[in-house]
Structure formats: structure tokens, C-alpha cells
Amino acid sequence: MYYEFYLDVYFLENLVMNYALLRITNKLLGCSATHLRSLLSAAVSSAASVCIILLYRYSMISTILVSVAANTLMVRFGCKIKDGKLLVRGICLFYTGSAGMGMLFSNLRRMTGATGVRAFVVTTAAAYCCISLVSWICNRLKRKQQRICDVTLFQGGREIHLRGLYDTGNMLWDTTLQSYVSVIDIVPVKELLSEEAAEELAKFCQKDICDKPELLLTLKPHYIPYKCVGCEMGLLPAVVLDTMYLKQNGVQKVITHPVIAVDKTYSSSLRSYQMILNPNLIDS
Structure with a gap:
């Protein structure tokens, strides 16, 4: 049994998901990271994810360590976090959101039957909706708190x-x-x-x-x-x-x-x- 795996599509899907999660985490924590900073951090982490795929056949431990390190650095720089406690909260939010968005994207692909480029488009659209929804909720709560x-x-x-x-x-x-x-x-x-x-x-x-x-x-x-x-x-x-x-x-x-x-x-x-x-x- 064999299947085709496109690294470029995998990279783009991770880029979109990581960027969406960073923007949501940034919003929830009240950090001041710019869109460009989040995008660059997401791109570096997505590149690391590609490397993880290549390393998987050699060592499971190496795969886990690289993954955790890449995501920690991504949250640290992608949300411009300087405080240790805030970083822990950011990582928890990132992994929680990653699990939730992963299930969402998986269900959307199964419902739409999207693969390849179509899957990327579905992922991008869903990520945009998630960012918009979280931003809207946070803005409403912030205005009320003010x-x-x-x-x-x-x-x-x-x-x-x-x-x-x-x-x-x-x-x-x-x-x-x-x-x-x-x-x-x-x-x-x-x-x-x-x-x-x-x-x-x-x-x-x-x-x-x-x-x-x-x-x-x-x-x-x-x-x-x-x-x-x-x-x-x-x-x-x-x-x-x-x-x-x-x-x-x-x-x-x-x-x-x-x-x-x-x-x-x-x-x-x-x-x-x-x-x-x-x-x-x-x-x-």
C-alpha cells in the first residue's frame, strides 16, 4: 500500500493553521504581536514541521522534541511573549486550539471531500472564520470591560x-x-x-x-x-x-x-x- 504525500500542500496547510492559532492566541492573551511577526513565526514552524516528517523514520524522540521546541519558539516570538507564565498560558492555548481546529478541519474535509488544493482552500476559509469570530468576541468583551x-x-x-x-x-x-x-x-x-x-x-x-x-x-x-x-x-x-x-x-x-x-x-x-x-x- 502506498499513497502520495505533497510536502508543499502540507507546508501551506500548517502555515495557515499556525498563523490562525497565533492570531487567536495573541488576541486572547492581549499581546501586541503584528500580523507579519505571526506570519513569519508560522512559516518557520511550518518549515520545521516538514523537517519533522523527514525525521520521523529515524527517531520518535527527536520528532517529539523538535515539534515541542518549534511550537514553543513559534508561540514565544509569534505572540511577542516575554513573561514565562504568559508563555505557558500561550502554549496551552495553542495546543488546545490546535486540537479543536484539527478536528474542525478534519470534519470539513470529510464533509466536502476536499483534497489537495481544495483542502488548502477549505482550511484557509475555516481559519479566517475562526480568527474573525474570536476577534469579534474579544472586541465585544473588551468594549464592555472598558x-x-x-x-x-x-x-x-x-x-x-x-x-x-x-x-x-x-x-x-x-x-x-x-x-x-x-x-x-x-x-x-x-x-x-x-x-x-x-x-x-x-x-x-x-x-x-x-x-x-x-x-x-x-x-x-x-x-x-x-x-x-x-x-x-x-x-x-x-x-x-x-x-x-x-x-x-x-x-x-x-x-x-x-x-x-x-x-x-x-x-x-x-x-x-x-x-x-x-x-x-x-x-x-
């Missing part, structure tokens, strides 16, 4: 720490106090108050008559008109806190007397953030 910041609220000597999301859909504006408005659930606000004051705030949010309104004087409770898609205009209860700290990427902003709308229908239990920040606070 909109999330650490928030610290202060009131009457108490403080709470939570996560806030800059939401471009939140355009609330307090016409009375001339201030941008952020939104939060009532539960975190209660943590800043005494037990009696928290009960009075709950009554105020329900539009009930407060028994001890003097407990809420420092919060300056009032209502803000709002309108959202799919519902009629309504009123949101709002309070004024002492201070709000916003911290993102090492930059900290201090906002004195922030206006916070308390929305009892807003639940943050299943979210990665607990507060909806007004996007204008970024430039305020």
Missing part, C-alpha cells in the same frame, strides 16, 4: 464598594439640582443608612407617607421624571449622597454630592455590575 469601573459610595461616615457600568442609554438629568443621574438598586443604598432611615427610604420609594421624614433630610429625597422605550413617563425616587469615587484603569474621579436614582425594579444579582452610571460622568 465600560465597567469600581465605584465607592460614601454617606454619613459609611461606605460601600461595588461595580458600575457606563451605559449610553442612561441619559437621566436632574433639572432641579442640574446634575447627571446614575441608577442603583435600593439594597446597596440601605447599607449606607441606619435601620430607621432605610425603612423611611423604602417608604419614600414606594411613594408612601414617611413617619420620620427628618431622617432623610441629608439625602435630599426627590423625584426625577423619566421615559424609556416601551413605557410611559414615570417618576424615579432619587437621593443625594456625600461622595462617589470612580476608579478605572488606575484613574480615579471624585464626584461630590452625586445624584442617585433608586430603582426598586432594577436587580443586579445576576449581573457583573451593581450600578448604572451616567456616561457623561466620564467627561464631567
Whole structure:
């Protein structure tokens, strides 16, 4: 039994797969390697793969060592990794992706019956789709992460720490106090108050008559008109806190007397953030 094996096609298929895996690994690790750097590293590793084919009949150990060394160097230079721990993560991602893409390409070839040049075209198309998909997912996650910041609220000597999301859909504006408005659930606000004051705030949010309104004087409770898609205009209860700290990427902003709308229908239990920040606070 004999079969034909084309080294040029094998080289090109490895080149495409290695390049795709390097770009995906580079994206997932947040490295700064250029497309050209990844392509050159993939080409060198693909050439090494051809050498491995020639060495296979002589020594299995040599084959394994050359393969591991070639892939390690490829990930190291192809993703521009300088840290040892990051390199280990990169190698793990590369081999995991290699197994996944190998199965994907194998199934595609079996389904399409592609061989030779057709197999190369199928491999290239699939690799391009994989790179595009991973890039799209990473960009979406990165954009969302850039909109999330650490928030610290202060009131009457108490403080709470939570996560806030800059939401471009939140355009609330307090016409009375001339201030941008952020939104939060009532539960975190209660943590800043005494037990009696928290009960009075709950009554105020329900539009009930407060028994001890003097407990809420420092919060300056009032209502803000709002309108959202799919519902009629309504009123949101709002309070004024002492201070709000916003911290993102090492930059900290201090906002004195922030206006916070308390929305009892807003639940943050299943979210990665607990507060909806007004996007204008970024430039305020």
C-alpha cells in the first residue's frame, strides 16, 4: 500500500493553521504581536514541521522534541511573549486550539471531500472564520470591560464598594439640582443608612407617607421624571449622597454630592455590575 504525500500542500496547510492559532492566541492573551511577526513565526514552524516528517523514520524522540521546541519558539516570538507564565498560558492555548481546529478541519474535509488544493482552500476559509469570530468576541468583551469601573459610595461616615457600568442609554438629568443621574438598586443604598432611615427610604420609594421624614433630610429625597422605550413617563425616587469615587484603569474621579436614582425594579444579582452610571460622568 502506498499513497502520495505533497510536502508543499502540507507546508501551506500548517502555515495557515499556525498563523490562525497565533492570531487567536495573541488576541486572547492581549499581546501586541503584528500580523507579519505571526506570519513569519508560522512559516518557520511550518518549515520545521516538514523537517519533522523527514525525521520521523529515524527517531520518535527527536520528532517529539523538535515539534515541542518549534511550537514553543513559534508561540514565544509569534505572540511577542516575554513573561514565562504568559508563555505557558500561550502554549496551552495553542495546543488546545490546535486540537479543536484539527478536528474542525478534519470534519470539513470529510464533509466536502476536499483534497489537495481544495483542502488548502477549505482550511484557509475555516481559519479566517475562526480568527474573525474570536476577534469579534474579544472586541465585544473588551468594549464592555472598558465600560465597567469600581465605584465607592460614601454617606454619613459609611461606605460601600461595588461595580458600575457606563451605559449610553442612561441619559437621566436632574433639572432641579442640574446634575447627571446614575441608577442603583435600593439594597446597596440601605447599607449606607441606619435601620430607621432605610425603612423611611423604602417608604419614600414606594411613594408612601414617611413617619420620620427628618431622617432623610441629608439625602435630599426627590423625584426625577423619566421615559424609556416601551413605557410611559414615570417618576424615579432619587437621593443625594456625600461622595462617589470612580476608579478605572488606575484613574480615579471624585464626584461630590452625586445624584442617585433608586430603582426598586432594577436587580443586579445576576449581573457583573451593581450600578448604572451616567456616561457623561466620564467627561464631567
